[in-house]
Amino acid sequence: MRVLLIFPPRKNMVMSSLPEVAEESEHLIPQMGIVSVGTYLKEKIKDIDVKIIDCHLENIDETNIDQIIHDFNPGIVGISVVTYLLYDAVSVARAIKRIDENIHINFGGPHIALYPEETLNLRPVDSIVIGDGEIPFYHLVRSIINNENIQIRGLYLKGSNHTNYEPYIANLNDLPYPDRTLTAYKKYKSIFSGSISTSIITSKGCTNKCTMCSMQGSKLRLREIPNIISEIKHIINLGITDIQIYDDTFNISEKRVAEFCEEIIRNDLKFSWSFRGRVNNVNYELLRLCKKAGCKMILYGVESGDDNVLKAIRKNTTVKEIRNAFYCSRKANIETLAYFMVGIPGETLDNIGNSIKLAKEIKSDYLAVSIATSWPGTVMYEEGLGQGLYESDYWKEFAVNPSPKFNPRFWTAIFTPVELIKLRNMFLIKYYFNLPYIINRLIKINSYDRFKKQFKAGFVLMCELFLGKKNA
Ligand code: B12
Numbered sequence: 354m355r356v357l358l359i360f361p362p363r364k365n366m367v368m369s370s371l372p373e374v375a376e377e378s379e380h381l382i383p384q385m386g387i388v389s390v391g392t393y394l395k396e397k398i399k400d401i402d403v404k405i406i407d408c409h410l411e412n413i414d415e416t417n418i419d420q421i422i423h424d425f426n427p428g429i430v431g432i433s434v435v436t437y438l439l440y441d442a443v444s445v446a447r448a449i450k451r452i453d454e455n456i457h458i459n460f461g462g463p464h465i466a467l468y469p470e471e472t473l474n475l476r477p478v479d480s481i482v483i484g485d486g487e488i489p490f491y492h493l494v495r496s497i498i499n500n501e502n503i504q505i506r507g508l509y510l511k512g513s514n515h516t517n518y519e520p521y522i523a524n525l526n527d528l529p530y531p532d533r534t535l536t537a538y539k540k541y542k543s544i545f546s547g548s549i550s551t552s553i554i555t556s557k558g559c560t561n562k563c564t565m566c567s568m569q570g571s572k573l574r575l576r577e578i579p580n581i582i583s584e585i586k587h588i589i590n591l592g593i594t595d596i597q598i599y600d601d602t603f604n605i606s607e608k609r610v611a612e613f614c615e616e617i618i619r620n621d622l623k624f625s626w627s628f629r630g631r632v633n634n635v636n637y638e639l640l641r642l643c644k645k646a647g648c649k650m651i652l653y654g655v656e657s658g659d660d661n662v663l664k665a666i667r668k669n670t671t672v673k674e675i676r677n678a679f680y681c682s683r684k685a686n687i688e689t690l691a692y693f694m695v696g697i698p699g700e701t702l703d704n705i706g707n708s709i710k711l712a713k714e715i716k717s718d719y720l721a722v723s724i725a726t727s728w729p730g731t732v733m734y735e736e737g738l739g740q741g742l743y744e745s746d747y748w749k750e751f752a753v754n755p756s757p758k759f760n761p762r763f764w765t766a767i768f769t770p771v772e773l774i775k776l777r778n779m780f781l782i783k784y785y786f787n788l789p790y791i792i793n794r795l796i797k798i799n800s801y802d803r804f805k806k807q808f809k810a811g812f813v814l815m816c817e818l819f820l821g822k823k824n825a
């Protein structure tokens with residue numbers, strides 16, 4: 354049996370409100386979700402032939418997928434679906450069904466837990482997997498190979514009843530390390546370091562409850578440090594020296610981060626790494642240890658420079674903590690990226706002014722400003738619906754009938770979409786296009802490759818902001 358796993362193309366991606374250059378650069382990372390599903394399958398069924406395709410990386414879409422289907426001839430295709438790539442996932446699935454109606458198509462990924470029934474009813478979909486895919490997908494493949502009926506939580510075949518129960522693997526240490534050689538792993542490069550890069554997941558879930566995030570309150574599952582270190586050794590053996598930790602919140606516990614760093618140092622592992630973190634769980638001592646262990650960059654979810662706004666989105670952080678995190682990171686010589694948002698529910702011009710002021714004050718190396726967007730499964734979306742801000746449950750409609758030109762809604766109770774785009778652009782322009790910032794960056798860039806990449810990114814950003822290439 355041959356199994357093809359696909360991460361969809363991004364031809365009709367529902368754009369988030371980050372400038373296009375940021376979206377482009379951030380996607381050059383292997384998709385650990387399907388890699389993990391494929392690895393588990395290979396481990397369980399020894400003679401299975403598994404192929405993984407990242408359509409964006411390999412320039413594949415519904416118009417040329419036929420070649421792969423003819424060459425590889427899969428019996429089962431699993432497609433990884435995030436809501437913003439649903440249309441592209443369905444387009445590819447339709448194209449595959451046109452080639453051979455008998456190929457079984459399974460949809461898994463974060464979108465499915467939000468809209469299980471709607472996904473199962475999509476025409477080319479034969480089955481869905483809700484939540485962690487490794488175990489249910491293996492059972493699906495096994496049942497198809499053995500031609501048996503199957504009933505396992507998390508897997509639902511077309512026509513079957515399903516529950517909204519999201520299964521999870523209680524002990525993440527039980528999973529095999531994702532086999533990155535199943536992907537074209539050498540092609541993934543980081544815009545920040547310019548070197549071959551991969552991602553790693555050391556924990557899943559988040560106990561915080563931010564209103565704009567669909568992870569809120571999800572069960573926290575932590576891998577043990579020796580287990581993570583062992584995976585890192587595998588990664589280094591592949592010749593990869595840059596690792597992006599893609600946990601929802603890596604620094605949920607300061608103690609665990611410290612243990613992680615100490616083990617890296619003890620094992621004398623040489624690689625650079627970054628993580629996405631919260632501002633409230635860091636201090637100078639910890640960051641110095643992170644630096645010593647190879648941490649190059651921290652991407653902080655700042656969101657706003659105004660305590661009232663932070664409270665309103667239940668971020669559970671303060672402006673004081675933000676200042677401290679950036680101050681300590683700079684002192685520890687770790688680069689930073691600050692994620693800000695504009696257009697948060699209830700936010701006024703004054704609040705946005707406070708964010709701009711804080712952004713300049715904390716002197717982050719990079720800044721990403723997005724417009725607060727009501728993504729499905731978030732409190733923000735539910736509140737918008739409850740207050741009648743949206744004319745209909747538009748995400749549900751999209752899930753039932755995905756369309757190519759779809760724009761998620763912003764919070765427009767105070768500002769219009771055009772005003773929000775202008776505010777976001779003004780924020781970015783004030784931050785990036787001033788002499789002290791540019792000089793500071795030039796001093797910090799330490800390789801020609803990095804300079805070339807960042808110069809290009811800066812140029813594209815400038816065109817986007819000044820010529821209004823996107824969203825204007
Ligand atoms: C890293 C990350 C990013 C990175 C990189 C994304 C990338 N290209 O790889 C960056 C920062 C770029 C990013 C951006 C965004 N992201 Co993001 N991101 C993540 C994050 C934190 C980790 C992804 C990951 O690697 N997970 C680890 C793997 C192991 O989990 P997994 O992918 O879910 O896979 C498991 C299951 O889903 C399932 N599965 C997955 N695929 C398949 C396939 C099959 C066949 C089967 C059977 C099972 C299966 O099994 C896997 C193994 O257990 C997730 C949150 C999360 N914890 O997953 C959000 C997440 C994927 N992002 C999300 C969102 C909304 C965004 C943004 C839109 C945010 C924004 N406001 O800008 C943007 C998208 C930008 C755009 N439109 O251009 C949402 C998607 C929600 C949804 N409805 O689909 C998530 C789930 C976070 C959240 N809950 O809010 N993101």
Ligand code: SF4
Nearest residue numbers: 559561563566569601
């Ligand atoms: S935004 Fe970050 S901290 Fe807040 S709930 Fe989501 S993952 Fe957790």
